């Protein structure tokens with residue numbers, strides 16, 4: 465694992481952007497993208513740049529079940545607002561949280577991932593070390609599936625909703641197996657709340673209790689951490 469320590473989220477976004485730029489120049493065409501506050505500084509850099517993504521495809525990690533793309537709490541809405549509306553891609557994929565048949569939606573998302581092998585995967589991390597919405601206990605080989613969110617995740621994400629009851633309790637998440645197929649993985653983590661998850665990711669045993677620990681088995685992982693997130697390393 466390559467660990468890059470930065471001062472803060474702004475510097476972390478710049479570092480991640482440099483890696484995206486290098487990848488794009490080297491021919492990367494498919495980007496696995498993440499939501500949450502963590503990648504916002506990266507998306508700002510991408511939007512401000514003159515890089516051209518119109519020949520590129522993006523495949524997002526996850527979406528809340530029950531929210532449509534025009535709901536301002538949905539991850540589709542977040543991606544449009546922070547990136548795609550300003551920096552167009554050839555095609556952008558986010559699971560459909562309003563699909564009538566969620567299992568069929570998961571199966572078709574698996575196909576999308578198979579048809580668009582991810583060159584660079586961006587990840588944030590949950591306080592309980594979830595990646596995507598793969599909560600502790602998720603088998604490492606689980607495919608895209610509907611997942612039950614843990615109390616810890618619901619509490620961490622409630623800041624974006626008016627009240628905790630509004631936070632969906634289920635989501636569609638790309639599986640860890642698909643995340644691990646990304647050729648290059650960049651995980652970003654900022655702030656004290658992520659310090660323990662980061663220490664367990666890098667120095668702990670590889671266990672499904674710490675979903676991100678599987679990244680120790682990937683050949684090309686870069687972890688970008690600010691001082692606070694690195695404080696337990």
Ligand code: GLP
Nearest residue numbers: 499500501502588589590596597
């Ligand atoms: C959600 C997302 C994750 C993200 C995590 C952390 O649970 N599904 O992909 O990494 O939140 O969010 P934040 O970056 O806001 O701390």
